[in-house]
Amino acid sequence: MASSTTPAAEPVLKLDLHAGGPGRVLGPIALTLSPGETLALTGPSGVGKTSLLRIIGGLDHCFSGHREATAHIAMVFQEPLLLPWRTAVENLTVIARISREEAELWLEKVGLAGLGDRFPHMLSLGQQRRLSLARAFACAPELLLLDEPFVSLDPSLASDMMTLLERLIADRPCATLLVTHVRGEADRLAGRILRMEGRPARILEEDQNTQARFQIAVTSETTSGSQQPTCR
Ligand SMILES: Nc1ncnc2c1ncn2[C@@H]1O[C@H](COP(=O)(O)OP(=O)(O)OP(=O)(O)O)[C@@H](O)[C@H]1O
Secondary structure, three states, X not given: OOOOOOOOOOOOEEEEEEEEOHHHOEOOEXXXXXOOOEEEEEOOOOOOHHXXXXXXXXXXXXXXXXXXXXXXXXXXXXXXXXXOOOOHHHXXXXXXXXXXXXXXXXXXXXXXXXXXXXXXXXXXXXXXXXXXXXXXXXXXXXXXXXXXXXXXXXHXXXXXXXXXXXXXXXXXXXXXXXXXXXXXXXXXXXXXXEEEEOOOEEEEEOOOOEEOEEEXXXXXXXXXXXXXXXXX
């Protein structure tokens, strides 16, 4: 009789970091992230959360250890980082390489219908954040990295943005790593909460107070690399 067991999906991220970040702010951190999982990362200001995201996202190669991650990663930063000389529609078509029609659909999905011809400075911070989220999802990521995407929004707007994020993830599932200072955001959005502490920073699993293992995997195309420290 054939087995009905489905093999476990490959992780989208496997990280075995020995040290890294500016001034070696990060210590040994092992982390694995599975497809579809939402993980929240909390910790005091300056502990190294953004530095870790940059290594995971492949923006910072200055670390020792091993990183294996899907090639399909999208990042949303605290600042929306839109192209200021491009319209909202063009910020989608140029970056996500989609048609104008598809871009208009994404604008509609994030509540920006009719605003496609506006430049980023003609949008509110909340609207820029929506555009930034649309751009990330339009790239069809397998791993989405969010660095405090709701910071400095009023509570009601932040809640609306979380509802939007939940809807976008439901429509187009991806593994998500969310950096946040707000416990309520982590509780609402994440299945697992990790906390970074110390210098060099390590990771603690919330509520269990055990050192967590940070891993990341990829479902199809992956990039990987082992590195020795070459940077300060
Ligand atoms: N480009 C840089 N050059 C030198 N030091 C840096 C640089 N970027 C960050 N740092 C330092 O590295 C440490 C970690 O910064 P990081 O931004 O990763 O922390 P964080 O946990 O994300 O903080 P926050 O919650 O305030 O955003 C801080 O001490 C910061 O001053």
